[in-house]
Amino acid sequence: MDEAKSIEMLLEHGIRPTANRITMVKALALAEHPLTMTELEDLVDTIDKSNVFRALSLFREHHLVHVLQDGADAVRYELCHSHENGHDDDIHVHFYCERCGQTFCLNEIAVPRVALPEGYHLHTINYLIKGVCPKCRD
Amino acid sequence: MDEAKSIEMLLEHGIRPTANRITMVKALALAEHPLTMTELEDLVDTIDKSNVFRALSLFREHHLVHVLQDGADAVRYELCHSHENGHDDDIHVHFYCERCGQTFCLNEIAVPRVALPEGYHLHTINYLIKGVCPKCRD
DNA sequence: GTTTATGCAAATTCTTTGCAATACT
DNA sequence: AGTATTGCAAAGAATTTGCATAAAC
Numbered sequence: 447m448d449e450a451k452s453i454e455m456l457l458e459h460g461i462r463p464t465a466n467r468i469t470m471v472k473a474l475a476l477a478e479h480p481l482t483m484t485e486l487e488d489l490v491d492t493i494d495k496s497n498v499f500r501a502l503s504l505f506r507e508h509h510l511v512h513v514l515q516d517g518a519d520a521v522r523y524e525l526c527h528s529h530e531n532g533h534d535d536d537i538h539v540h541f542y543c544e545r546c547g548q549t550f551c552l553n554e555i556a557v558p559r560v561a562l563p564e565g566y567h568l569h570t571i572n573y574l575i576k577g578v579c580p581k582c583r584d
Numbered sequence: 585m586d587e588a589k590s591i592e593m594l595l596e597h598g599i600r601p602t603a604n605r606i607t608m609v610k611a612l613a614l615a616e617h618p619l620t621m622t623e624l625e626d627l628v629d630t631i632d633k634s635n636v637f638r639a640l641s642l643f644r645e646h647h648l649v650h651v652l653q654d655g656a657d658a659v660r661y662e663l664c665h666s667h668e669n670g671h672d673d674d675i676h677v678h679f680y681c682e683r684c685g686q687t688f689c690l691n692e693i694a695v696p697r698v699a700l701p702e703g704y705h706l707h708t709i710n711y712l713i714k715g716v717c718p719k720c721r722d
Numbered sequence: 723g724t725t726t727a728t729g730c731a732a733a734t735t736c737t738t739t740g741c742a743a744t745a746c747t
Numbered sequence: 748a749g750t751a752t753t754g755c756a757a758a759g760a761a762t763t764t765g766c767a768t769a770a771a772c
Contacts, residue, residue: 513657541704560713561693562690566679566718567715570714571712572710572712572714573709574709576706576709577705578707579703
């Protein structure tokens with residue numbers, strides 16, 4: 447993702463596009479997988495982890511990233527690809543390979559909905575499949 | 585859950601029923617919600633946390649408990665209610681209330697399946713809905 | 723008597739906060 | 748000037764390991 451696009455994304459979400467934040471958005475966009483905070487820290491290693499933490503919190507609040515847990519109980523962050531109404535509309539299925547430990551986005555697969563009991567109000571859904579990926583299947 | 589039932593559950597999963605483990609199974613069974621390791625530690629506070637940790641790891645390996653993440657990115661443990669073929673068959677929907685922070689098991693709602701791309705092998709699914717529960721809805 | 727489980731202490735890792743310095747408007 | 752952002756350091760919390768003792772078989 448180029449500079450201009452990163453800045454645009456930040457502005458769209460009401461976040462001031464500082465140099466660090468732009469760097470972080472680019473790193474998140476480049477990674478094919480959702481990143482842990484630690485992985486992101488390593489990718490942008492000029493930026494202090496406290497700042498990475500605070501920026502990610504900000505991104506979350508403004509729905510620029512969403513959060514998911516991988517099968518190894520780690521928290522991972524991923525850029526939201528759509529965000530029309532304050533909700534995360536791009537809730538898609540994630541796959542965690544128990545052999546290689548990688549987390550994949552299955553962007554093409556939409557999360558199936560369930561009928562919630564009376565009174566429950568849905569905001570977003572995390573759908574994570576654990577298993578073995580094609581590469582590890584052999 | 586009574587002593588005998590707890591022992592039976594442990595034995596069924598090939599785990600030696602020590603006093604501590606029985607206590608832990610009872611605590612997990614009594615709790616209506618999935619518990620974090622810390623919560624379980626507090627419930628069984630005569631047992632050291634290292635032992636709680638090791639027992640939970642053992643329970644996981646033997647599919648006596650399964651793991652899920654709540655909406656606050658905490659790891660929670662819950663007794664498996666069925667376990668016929670080495671997989672968790674009782675994969676049901678969980679609901680995390682963003683207002684009160686509680687995690688509910690919606691036992692009656694089965695997790696809908698998706699068609700996985702070629703080569704992916706499914707083992708289990710985590711389905712977590714985040715939103716607002718009836719009590720917090722007012 | 724050998725293996726397994728336990729408690730205590732401590733190491734590790736991950737997350738979060740305080741605060742002074744810097745950059746932005 | 749005034750507000751927002753940043754880096755550094757350090758605090759806090761959660762998880763994990765080493766090792767010596769105790770319990771189970």
